[in-house]
Amino acid sequence: MRTAYKCRAYPTPEQAAVLNRTFGCVRVVWNQTLAWRHRRWHEEQTSTNMPQANAFLTQLKRTEEFAWLNEVSSVPLQQVLRTQQRAFANFFAKRARYPRFKSRRGRQSAEYTRSGFRWRDGHLYLAKMDAPLEFVWSWPEVDPAGFTPTTVTISRDPDGRWYVSLAVETETSPEYPESLPAAGAAVGIDLGVTDFAVLSTGEKIANPRHLERRAKNLARYQRRMARKTKGSNNRAKAKAKVARAHTKIREARRDFLHKTSTRLVRDHDLIVIEDLNVRGMLRNRSLARAISGCGWGEFRRQLEYKTTRYGRHLVVIDRWYPSSKTxxxxxxxxxxxxLSTRHWSCPGCGTRHDRDVNAAKNILAAGRAVSACGGEVRHPGNRMRSPGKQESKPATVGIPQLRLRGGSQPNLPFT
Ligand SMILES: [Zn+2]
Incomplete structure (x- = not known):
C-alpha cells in the first residue's frame, strides 16, 4: 500500500534558490511540452507517446534558448513528462479535463524519484544539494529512519510555505500495523447540507463552526484585495493574505474530515454511505456553495482507504435508493x-421520524442487505432480498425488514 507523509519543509536560502530554479524549469518543461503536443495534435493529428516526449525534452535542452534547463537536476524534469503523459491518459479516458498551462503564481512543485534523492537515517538529500533538507516530522509514532521513500515531492504554496511529501510503500500502514479488533457496531451515514452528516445512531455531526468564520475572513481579504491597484505592491501583499486564508480553510476542512472519518472507521465494522452524485449536485447552484464546502468527495475517499487500512467494510449504495421516503x-x-419536512409520522406504523436519522437507518439496512447478499442495491423498483428468505416478504417497494443469513433476527445494536 502506498502511504504519503506530507510535512512542512524549511529550506535554507541556498536550497530555496535551487528549488525555485527547479520549479521554474519544471514549469517551462510542462508548458513547452504541452504546447508542442497541442501543435502536433492540431496540425498533424498525431498523439504523443513517452519516448517522443523524452526526445523532445532532450532536443529542448540542446537549444541555446533553453540551455539553462541543464543547470537543475534532470530527475524532476523527466518526472514532469510522466505526469503529463498520465494527465493526457486521464483526459482521453474522460476522467479529467484537458491539461492546462502552469502559472508562475500558482502552487509550484517538483517530484524526485529514487535517482534524484538520497535518504539516510531519516535525512533527505536532494540532487544538487549538499546539506539535508530540514523538515518537521509530525508523526511521533512513526520512525522515518525505518523506511525508504519511493518518491519525494517538494512544493511551495502561493503563500510561500514549503512542504515535502514522502511516498512510502508499506505492507500495512506503519501507524496501524494490524487491522483493528472488531468494533461490534455498524453505521449508516446520511450526508446532509444542514448538518455535515447524520448517523443511524441518531448522532448529528455538524459542520464545524470555525470553517464558517474562516470563510468570512477569506471574503474580507478578497474584498480588500479587489480595492488595491492591479500590479501594485499592496495588491501583491493582499493577495498573499488571500492565499493564506485559502490554505487555512483547506487545512481546517481536511482536519475535520480526517478526525470524523477516523472516528467512524475505528468505531464501526461496517459503514454504509450513499453514492451521491456530487458533480451533479454542484450544478444545482443553490446547494453548490454549501456542498463544495463540505468536501463529501474527499470524505468518501478517506473512508475508502481507511476502511481498507483498518480491515473494515465500506458499502456504497445506489443514490436513487429512496432512503428519506421509506x-x-x-x-x-x-x-x-x-425537502423542508424535517419530521414526519409513518402512516403505516405510526413511528415518528427525524428525516435524516430515518434516512441513515435505511442506508444502514440497505448496506447490510448488500453486504449479506454480496450483491448490489439497484433501482428502487428492484426488490432487495436476503438469501433464503425470498418468499417471506411481499413485493413492497422499499426496505424489507432486515434478516441475516439463516433467517435469524439480527442481534445488532444499531438497527
Ligand atoms: Zn412505518
Missing amino acids: CSACGHLLAELS
Whole structure:
C-alpha cells in the first residue's frame, strides 16, 4: 500500500534558490511540452507517446534558448513528462479535463524519484544539494529512519510555505500495523447540507463552526484585495493574505474530515454511505456553495482507504435508493416528502421520524442487505432480498425488514 507523509519543509536560502530554479524549469518543461503536443495534435493529428516526449525534452535542452534547463537536476524534469503523459491518459479516458498551462503564481512543485534523492537515517538529500533538507516530522509514532521513500515531492504554496511529501510503500500502514479488533457496531451515514452528516445512531455531526468564520475572513481579504491597484505592491501583499486564508480553510476542512472519518472507521465494522452524485449536485447552484464546502468527495475517499487500512467494510449504495421516503421501522414508502419536512409520522406504523436519522437507518439496512447478499442495491423498483428468505416478504417497494443469513433476527445494536 502506498502511504504519503506530507510535512512542512524549511529550506535554507541556498536550497530555496535551487528549488525555485527547479520549479521554474519544471514549469517551462510542462508548458513547452504541452504546447508542442497541442501543435502536433492540431496540425498533424498525431498523439504523443513517452519516448517522443523524452526526445523532445532532450532536443529542448540542446537549444541555446533553453540551455539553462541543464543547470537543475534532470530527475524532476523527466518526472514532469510522466505526469503529463498520465494527465493526457486521464483526459482521453474522460476522467479529467484537458491539461492546462502552469502559472508562475500558482502552487509550484517538483517530484524526485529514487535517482534524484538520497535518504539516510531519516535525512533527505536532494540532487544538487549538499546539506539535508530540514523538515518537521509530525508523526511521533512513526520512525522515518525505518523506511525508504519511493518518491519525494517538494512544493511551495502561493503563500510561500514549503512542504515535502514522502511516498512510502508499506505492507500495512506503519501507524496501524494490524487491522483493528472488531468494533461490534455498524453505521449508516446520511450526508446532509444542514448538518455535515447524520448517523443511524441518531448522532448529528455538524459542520464545524470555525470553517464558517474562516470563510468570512477569506471574503474580507478578497474584498480588500479587489480595492488595491492591479500590479501594485499592496495588491501583491493582499493577495498573499488571500492565499493564506485559502490554505487555512483547506487545512481546517481536511482536519475535520480526517478526525470524523477516523472516528467512524475505528468505531464501526461496517459503514454504509450513499453514492451521491456530487458533480451533479454542484450544478444545482443553490446547494453548490454549501456542498463544495463540505468536501463529501474527499470524505468518501478517506473512508475508502481507511476502511481498507483498518480491515473494515465500506458499502456504497445506489443514490436513487429512496432512503428519506421509506419508513425504517415498517418499510412503508411515502409518495412525497418535501425537502423542508424535517419530521414526519409513518402512516403505516405510526413511528415518528427525524428525516435524516430515518434516512441513515435505511442506508444502514440497505448496506447490510448488500453486504449479506454480496450483491448490489439497484433501482428502487428492484426488490432487495436476503438469501433464503425470498418468499417471506411481499413485493413492497422499499426496505424489507432486515434478516441475516439463516433467517435469524439480527442481534445488532444499531438497527
Ligand atoms: Zn412505518
